[in-house]
Amino acid sequence: MDKLRTLDSKDLKLAINKCQESYKLAVDFLTNELPLSSKAYLPYNLQLTLLVIFFDVCPKPTIEQRDSLKRWFWITSLTSYFGSSNYTLMRQSVNNMKKYAETGYLEYITINKTVNYHNFLNSQFSFKSAASKTFALILASKKPRSLLDGNPINTIETLAIINKNEYHHIFPKNFLSQIGVIKRKANLHTNVCMTSLSNNRSISDKAPSLYFQQIQQLLGDKTYDILETNFINREAFEMGLNNEYEKFIIIRQNLISDYIKTLVEQ
Known part of the structure; x- marks a missing residue:
């Protein structure tokens, strides 16, 4: 100076x-x-x-x-x-x-630190943390589509300001609380996806076993194409239909980890 x-x-x-x-x-x-x-x-x-x-x-x-x-x-x-x-x-x-x-x-510019995929993906979802901002960017980079109607999510608008209503806990926290899952385990990155505000309100606190059926009915043969943009494959979807939270999280963690590797590896 x-x-x-x-x-x-x-x-x-x-x-x-x-x-x-x-x-x-x-x-x-x-x-x-x-x-x-x-x-x-x-x-x-x-x-x-x-x-x-x-x-x-x-x-x-x-x-x-x-x-x-x-x-x-x-x-x-x-x-x-x-x-x-x-x-x-x-x-x-x-x-x-x-x-x-x-x-x-x-x-x-080589960074001599390795990504701890497990810790990152199982961190608490909170926009006070750099980790959750990073996770939101990872979700956006996949060009996600809304779960119920399949419409492209305008990630530019979603990322313009931090609005929690545009993020959805795939297994709703209130539902998980009712089946005995503690808050800390319900609020993992791997339980969060982007969604439109209207879809978020429509799903609300419904069990995945209920609104996943609705997804199938509304999206038809496009179901798995739409789900893939949210890091949900056929196997993870089946876990949702059965309300199998722990298994769903493991499957989705592996899907996101594989994607992150494409971002950080040459």
């Missing part, structure tokens, strides 16, 4: 303009390459800062660089890499991002 005092007004204006352009490029990347339409869903503010630094140095990245940045975004989000950031980590991350922008060498 002290160095800014040594610059004249012309240099400062040039720097401001360059910074603005870098921010625009970073936001363009986040909104076009990733299912992010609002800062409200950005897992960590430092991710945006580092992307701005990248585009400041490299405003026209290659396709390979853009793909690498997407993997970097998902890995840093899924591993909570910036969850306990300190000055040393921030400085190192800034230097590494600059070096990657200058050289294109992947080693500079």
